[in-house]
Amino acid sequence: MIFLRLGLAASGWLALLATALPDASPVRVAAVTVFLLVCPGLAAQLALRPSGLLRRAGHPAAALEAALLTLVLGLALTTLVAVVLFLGGVFTATRSLLVLATLTAVLALLPRRSRARNRGPQVHAG
Amino acid sequence: MSGPHRPAHTSGGAPTGDTDTPNGAARPGDTTGTQAPETSGTRTRPDAPARTRSDVVRVWAARLVLPLSIALWLLSLRSVPIDRMRDLGLLQVMPPLFWVATALLTLGFCLTLSDRRTHGAWLTGYVLALIALIHATPTLLYPTLRYSWAWKHLAVIDAMIRHGGEVPNADKFSVYNDWPGFFQLHALFLRTTGLDSAVGYASWTPPIANVLLLAPLLLLYRSVTRDRRLVWGAVWIFYSCSWVGQDYFAPQSFAFLLFMTVVALLFRQLRSSALPRPDPRRRDGWPPGLLVAVVVIVAAIVVSHPLTPLMLISAMALLSLPRRSRRLALPVLIAAVVLTAAWDATVARSYISVNISNLIDSLTQPDKNVSSGLAALGDAAPGQILLSWVDRGLSAAVALLAIAGLLVRRWTRRTGLPLLAAAPLPLLAVNAYGGEMLFRAYLFSLPAAAFLVAALVLPPNPRRRVPYTLAVYPLLLVMIGALFFGYYGKEIVNQYTLKEVAAARYVIEHAPPGSTIVTLTADVPDLDLDYEKHRRVQLAYQDPDDQRLLVRDPLEGVTGFVYGATTERPAYVVLTRAQEKNLYLTGALPADVPGRLESALSGAEGFTRVYDNGDAVVYRYVTPPP
Numbered sequence: 001m002i003f004l005r006l007g008l009a010a011s012g013w014l015a016l017l018a019t020a021l022p023d024a025s026p027v028r029v030a031a032v033t034v035f036l037l038v039c040p041g042l043a044a045q046l047a048l049r050p051s052g053l054l055r056r057a058g059h060p061a062a063a064l065e066a067a068l069l070t071l072v073l074g075l076a077l078t079t080l081v082a083v084v085l086f087l088g089g090v091f092t093a094t095r096s097l098l099v100l101a102t103l104t105a106v107l108a109l110l111p112r113r114s115r116a117r118n119r120g121p122q123v124h125a126g
Numbered sequence: 127m128s129g130p131h132r133p134a135h136t137s138g139g140a141p142t143g144d145t146d147t148p149n150g151a152a153r154p155g156d157t158t159g160t161q162a163p164e165t166s167g168t169r170t171r172p173d174a175p176a177r178t179r180s181d182v183v184r185v186w187a188a189r190l191v192l193p194l195s196i197a198l199w200l201l202s203l204r205s206v207p208i209d210r211m212r213d214l215g216l217l218q219v220m221p222p223l224f225w226v227a228t229a230l231l232t233l234g235f236c237l238t239l240s241d242r243r244t245h246g247a248w249l250t251g252y253v254l255a256l257i258a259l260i261h262a263t264p265t266l267l268y269p270t271l272r273y274s275w276a277w278k279h280l281a282v283i284d285a286m287i288r289h290g291g292e293v294p295n296a297d298k299f300s301v302y303n304d305w306p307g308f309f310q311l312h313a314l315f316l317r318t319t320g321l322d323s324a325v326g327y328a329s330w331t332p333p334i335a336n337v338l339l340l341a342p343l344l345l346l347y348r349s350v351t352r353d354r355r356l357v358w359g360a361v362w363i364f365y366s367c368s369w370v371g372q373d374y375f376a377p378q379s380f381a382f383l384l385f386m387t388v389v390a391l392l393f394r395q396l397r398s399s400a401l402p403r404p405d406p407r408r409r410d411g412w413p414p415g416l417l418v419a420v421v422v423i424v425a426a427i428v429v430s431h432p433l434t435p436l437m438l439i440s441a442m443a444l445l446s447l448p449r450r451s452r453r454l455a456l457p458v459l460i461a462a463v464v465l466t467a468a469w470d471a472t473v474a475r476s477y478i479s480v481n482i483s484n485l486i487d488s489l490t491q492p493d494k495n496v497s498s499g500l501a502a503l504g505d506a507a508p509g510q511i512l513l514s515w516v517d518r519g520l521s522a523a524v525a526l527l528a529i530a531g532l533l534v535r536r537w538t539r540r541t542g543l544p545l546l547a548a549a550p551l552p553l554l555a556v557n558a559y560g561g562e563m564l565f566r567a568y569l570f571s572l573p574a575a576a577f578l579v580a581a582l583v584l585p586p587n588p589r590r591r592v593p594y595t596l597a598v599y600p601l602l603l604v605m606i607g608a609l610f611f612g613y614y615g616k617e618i619v620n621q622y623t624l625k626e627v628a629a630a631r632y633v634i635e636h637a638p639p640g641s642t643i644v645t646l647t648a649d650v651p652d653l654d655l656d657y658e659k660h661r662r663v664q665l666a667y668q669d670p671d672d673q674r675l676l677v678r679d680p681l682e683g684v685t686g687f688v689y690g691a692t693t694e695r696p697a698y699v700v701l702t703r704a705q706e707k708n709l710y711l712t713g714a715l716p717a718d719v720p721g722r723l724e725s726a727l728s729g730a731e732g733f734t735r736v737y738d739n740g741d742a743v744v745y746r747y748v749t750p751p752p
Contacts, residue, residue, distance in 0.1 A: 015318070019318060019320075021320075022320070023319075023320025023321070023322075024319060024320045024321050024322070025320070028319060028320060029319045029320075029321065032315070032318045032319045033315075033319065036315065036318075044419060044422070045419070047415070048415030048416065048418050048419050049413060049415040049416045049419065060246075061344075061345065061348055061394075061401045064341055064344060064345060065341075065345055065390075065391070065394060067341065068341040068342060068345070068387060068390070069387070069391070069419060071338070072383065072384060072387045072423060073419055073422060073423065075311065075380075075384075075426070076384065076422050076423045076425070076426035077422060077426075078311055078314060078315075079307045079308070079310070079311040079426045079429065079430060080307075080422070080425055080426055080429065081314070082307075082310040082311050082313065082314040083306060083307055083310050083429050086286070086290065086291035086292075086306065086310045086313070087291065087473070089290060089291060091290055091291065091310075091313075091314075091317075092317070093314075093317035093318045096314050096317070096318060097318055
């Protein structure tokens, strides 16, 4: 889990680094796309509902829900960041990735509550 | 499901001995159902009866039909004469192999559905193949992005990038300034990746948007029942009846995915949910972290689309009525109302204040909104009249079957789905939404309505499961057949050639700021680029007097709109293939107007033919000195 959190925390900065590559280069497109679609949403889930993400990871519906929420939450956060920067008249590609990378890192590295952390994967019959 | 987590409706006054349940033995979420193993894919039970020879044949047939129908579909795309489309669009040019593939795929799905031990991956495969067959076919066949509105949205993204946000002088495009979420999300993506335009991936939006919708649909349906046949049957019916085409590159398709995610998360948290809940100790309401996530999603909806927040508010208001879902729906309702009010009072204030009088008018004439979505059939092409009736028939059939499902399968009344299906109805009374309200209401009702239809036509009958499942095959065929009318029937207008795009690019590159660009209809791909720099006139949508003048004397009809054009601010008249097809199809103007207009313009004083590539002609106009 610690590797996931560290990886998420680093992902935004790697995407930011990729923007130094030429416009539309495949590595840059892939790095930014993967970051935007996966990382902010996953980090937000780790921060907001670690139990939903970890405890029931083995259940297909839970996996589906986690995947959906990762994507949709990531898109929602990216949309809100873009809108705020555009409304403020301060939008640039670098700034937007900087904000998202910081947000992702903070969400990924937020200290977990011990209750959630100690509870290993287990299945409740619900 | 076990222990203390009984479904809310079992403790909420359901009549004792009510055997009207989704699987014949267990209510949704009950612990004793025979369907419990069906929750996920294949689970061989020790006491399960052995498969008979016919079972084995059926299972293998289902496994063969999926790759076979995909192969036939791909083969059918090799030679489709799309330039021969007429008033029924793709419907009349798709080869027989395409229809064979569709019928086979539906049959294979029914066979798979009839076997309770087939792995869920096969059902997923069938649904994905259905989505590909319906929604990827135009993308694979057309040389460029389909649908004029998708092109328009590309232009909005481009303008927002150029202006760093709000686009000045946006005129009719100003609504996009007020709900910019979708456009600025793509602007962010384009700027950070360095891609020039979204046109490359926008073409694939319909299949991708539908694939993404599968996740919330499955979560929603699986929260209501553990009967796998019902879940996947409802999914299939949803995709077979979703003919309104709001899945293209647009804020609506984005906001609809977010809306469905919120709804699915809510149903998943219900105490009656047939799915195991993340925290079974929680009695009711949202886990705080998840509620924060939901509010973030609601905020993204509010900044992206004007209508979807209202649909969400309506849905949450109705779901707040029953006690079993109130503690979940109420917080989302409050968040949606507060965020929508705050957004409308600030960023979207200009649009709201201008349009509030229209809203009041529509409140006083609710019947106008209901009827505004129905096509005026006066001069439309014969095929379009048929198509319009098929669309209406499919929509009415879904509504009637859903109501019948609600009446006959009493257990569905306790699921919250009827409220979800009814949620768009109040909006019908208050918002015409440019004549589209009826279609949007259908879109938002369909996820719940499809389940009610599935509950009706796929009744629980463990003993006669196979014949009962196969009996719905004709119905599914009719549904998907009707869908093709609605979805493919107007493709003659939605498909563009590269020459039409080239003509639009020519105009945009050569027209100085302040120029007037005149077209007959909106069907010119990419002509909206730089929309804030040019004045646009679409002749077919002017006042009736102007239209009559155009029909009587095309030259005079056009000159009235461009008179006074100077060398610094000239006018361009753009006539293209798709505009001509639109007039033929819809009858907005007589079909001979484009030809007569072109004849009148060639040689007319002040008009110079500056571009002609076979699919498009462009005239430049400067008013001659007196």
